[in-house]
Amino acid sequence: MKNRCLARVAGIFLLGMSLLAAGGCGFKNAPVPPASVVPQPIEDLRYTINDKGMQLTWSYPxxxxxxxxxxxxxxxxxYRAEIPLxxxxxxxxxxxxxxxxxxGGSSLDxxxxxxATYDSAMLRSGHKYFFKVRSRTSWWADSNDSNIVTFVWFEPAAAxxxxxxxxxxxxxxxxxQPAVPAAGSAADMGLNYQVLRSIGGKDYVKIGEPQKGTSYVDRQVTNGQKYFYxxxxxxTYKKELAEGGVSKEVAVTPI
Incomplete structure (x- = not known):
């Protein structure tokens, strides 16, 4: 009788262990945070190239x-990716x-x-870089990926x-005047130029396409309006464009 009871207890114990092994602790997936604490994805990730490397900027959600x-x-x-060209x-x-x-910190000032800003001088010549960012409100509540920014890095040519x-x-x-290539540039590298324009002296936008020539005529202007350029x-290298120096701005008003 005693042996029969012991066998029954052992059987129940083994059955319980089997159920635990099959079902774990009862959670089949990671817990899902409520939508009220998951940040919206960042949509304005941007980069700028400078003489020290590059800077990323984005807005807090x-x-x-x-x-x-x-x-x-x-x-x-x-997140960062670095790939040789x-x-x-x-x-x-x-x-x-x-x-x-x-x-992180407070979303508003x-x-x-x-x-938010992030600076990096750890860039390797002849490599293509990709960056994206996510935000978190807790260890389990993170946003989806931001937009991805990408660029090719070479030692910047002079402005x-x-x-x-x-x-x-x-x-x-x-x-x-033509710019001077960066020291040590390969013979098959070339130089192009991109014209940028602003109305208020800030938030410059690209106009036209990159070009090899050293002159540009902007016909999309209004007489009496002051423009900054x-x-x-x-x-240029293997169909890739790496940003270099930016000239001093000039202001002009068409008549």
């Missing part, structure tokens, strides 16, 4: 995917490395939406010098 207000972000996760495959998945964790702007009726003619050098 201020709403959840449900539309509720987010007062703060606990952290950001920045000789190995780059346009149709292949981007091999992002493990993310870098960056501190007073009534102004805060901007064009002596940019001039000649006004005329409904047009502006720009001209500049800069010209940026671009290094």
């Amino acid at each position: 201020v709403k959840s995917i449900k539309g509720t207000v987010l007062e703060e972000v606990s952290s950001f996760e920045l 000789e190995e780059f495959c346009g149709n292949c998945p981007v091999p992002f490395a493990e993310p870098i964790s960056l501190d 007073g009534k102004t939406r805060r901007k 064009p010098a002596n940019v001039t702007a000649q006004p005329a009726d409904s047009q502006v003619t720009l001209s500049w 800069t010209v940026q050098t671009l290094t």
